[in-house]
Amino acid sequence: MHNQLTPWKDKILFTPGPLTTSPGTKQAMLRDLGSRDTAFIQLVRNVRSRLLEIAEAPKDEYACVIMQGSGTFGIEAVISSAIPQDGKLLVLINGAYGRRILSIAAIHGIARESIDYGEEKPVDPASVRQALERDPAITHVMAVHCETTTGIINDVAAIGGITRAASKRFLVDSMSAFGGVPLNVKKANIDFIISSSNKCIEGVPGFSFIIAHNEALAECKGRARTLVLDLYAQWEGLEKDGQFRFTPPTHALMAFSHALLELEQEGGVQARAARYAKNHDCVLRGMRDLGFTAFLPDALQGHIITSFCYPNHPRFDFADFYARLNAKGYVIYPGKVSNAACFRIGHIGRMDTNDARDLLSAVRDTLVEMGITLSGS
Ligand SMILES: Cc1ncc(COP(=O)(O)O)c(C=O)c1O
Known part of the structure; x- marks a missing residue:
């Protein structure tokens, strides 16, 4: 329970909505x-x-x-x-x-x-x-x-x-x-x-x-x-x-x-799309550096949300990965692709590349905690 004496910070929602609001x-x-x-x-x-x-x-x-x-x-x-x-x-x-x-x-x-x-x-x-x-x-x-x-x-x-x-x-x-x-x-x-x-x-x-x-x-x-x-x-x-x-x-x-x-105030749809595209680029690059693979090829990938394949590692368990990120204050999203095991990271909502970089550090720390080394990380 939160009351006025306990300050709290909402988790950042890297989801397709409900999402982080201002x-x-x-x-x-x-x-x-x-x-x-x-x-x-x-x-x-x-x-x-x-x-x-x-x-x-x-x-x-x-x-x-x-x-x-x-x-x-x-x-x-x-x-x-x-x-x-x-x-x-x-x-x-x-x-x-x-x-x-x-x-x-x-x-x-x-x-x-x-x-x-x-x-x-x-x-x-x-x-x-x-x-x-x-x-x-x-x-x-x-x-x-x-x-x-x-x-x-x-x-x-x-x-x-x-x-x-x-x-x-x-x-x-x-x-x-x-x-x-x-x-x-x-x-x-x-x-x-x-x-x-x-x-x-x-x-x-x-x-x-x-x-x-x-x-x-x-x-x-x-x-x-x-x-x-x-x-x-x-x-x-x-x-x-x-x-x-x-x-x-x-x-x-x-x-x-x-x-x-x-x-x-942000500059309309074009400016918002540009911010989301930057979030997307930052997450995609960072996740690749950590050894993850996106489900779609770049040519088809939009800047709203990205599906990442589960890494092929015996210690990777999505529920554990999700819970550990959640405990650090970052909420990602389960996958919905029917024929591939994926999870999703959303790029929409009141957040920018600083938040994306924070998420990437949390992902890196989580992989270490889980004892997972991917080629790239
Ligand atoms: C493309 C698309 N259609 C429909 C929906 C369903 O919206 P809701 O869950 O608000 O009913 C969603 C939700 O994310 C969506 O992404």
């Missing part, structure tokens, strides 16, 4: 604000407007909808609201989050098709064109921007060009990339893009948000398969009187509003 963002939550308070309604209006700016989505063509719950709630809201009863979804899969999209479509009884590229390959836009030519019943296409399973970044702008040329709607799960990977949503021909409060904007968990093209959003009217995840009704409520249909995460929104201010 003191200012944490402080911004320390208020009680009623959900119908005009200050809160104004804050929500500002947040929605600033998210459109970050997406480079013109305000007369796109709308921002905030949905309570984690990122998956936003994804399920879009899938279950956008695709009509006679529609068909093509899912482009190269990791666990792509597979989850397919599961959501299955639960809602949505007709679906998928292309699985394996976890070591990016989505191939040419294959999307061929799939659309082969199956004219497909009405919607969905891809993951940064597949957090490995850290691979898919070229959503190239896929968007193909879906637009074929007059299909394009849905993007940009959970771990939005705000940390520059993207012009209009130029990329994206109809719905989803992210959440606790990723590259560096807020705390509590909600997801969706940037939707007005025409695509209008089509959602009457299509929802659930009450709470009805994207159109949620948008309509927010537009009508600025209020949520159900209790909003007021504190998470206050924190997020401050986090957006800090993103602006």
